[in-house]
Amino acid sequence: MQDNASIYRVYTVQAWFALYGITQITNWPAYFPDLNLIKHIWWHLKTRTYEMFPEVAVDKSETEHARQRLESCIQAAWDTLDKGLFNNLYASMPARMKAYIAAGGWHKNIKIIQ
Template identity: 30%
Template sequence: MIWGCITYHGVGTITVVEGNINALKYIEIIDNNLWPVVVRHFPDDNYVFQDDNAPVHRALSVQDFRRETGLKSMNWPAQSPDLNIIENCWWVLKRELQKRTQNINNTKDLEREIRDIWEITVTYLKSLYNSIPRRILRVMRNKGKHTKY
């Protein structure tokens, strides 16, 4: 599995995670990969972390970790990929990986290609963030049903 994060200012960490993710592993991922991004991009502490509603993200130990560390996040509607702009980045990653299969012979090659592709431009990320109001409006107009996003 792959975990990654993005900001308006640029891509954050992307990491390949061995095996399945449970609550303890998710806490470790956040602790080791999210906090450095928050410190680098948000020295004024002006951020909101968004993840989806995967059960592991809602585990009590994860919620406790969020409270104890002051991780600022928001409630997010279930089944809302139209509003989750990182989904566009995952799509770019998958599309580009398919073009590079000849370069991938082992796990190390795969990780190298993933990290290379993850250098998504700030311009693209800003366009995704700037699309959020339109996305919300579209979802509202469609009464919560699927949109073009």
């Protein structure tokens, strides 16, 4: 799932979605992190990576070695994420949708689970 940001509505992206049979929710908000569970997972992954490997946060080099190091650090951090996080985020979706509807479809920072 992606949000409905304009970058996903360009022709090449739409053609790719069609080619691979990816169904889109067309009335999804353009930016709504409360409903995009992947954004929450990315936040946890980034936080864990920087906690475990603080040097990665300051390394701005763009060498292949730096890319490989970052990839291995992210993989190591991913392996430590509590799998209950995914279940909890998924289980929170009905409450997130209700809050979105109650807010009249407007952005509402839902603090159900971080």
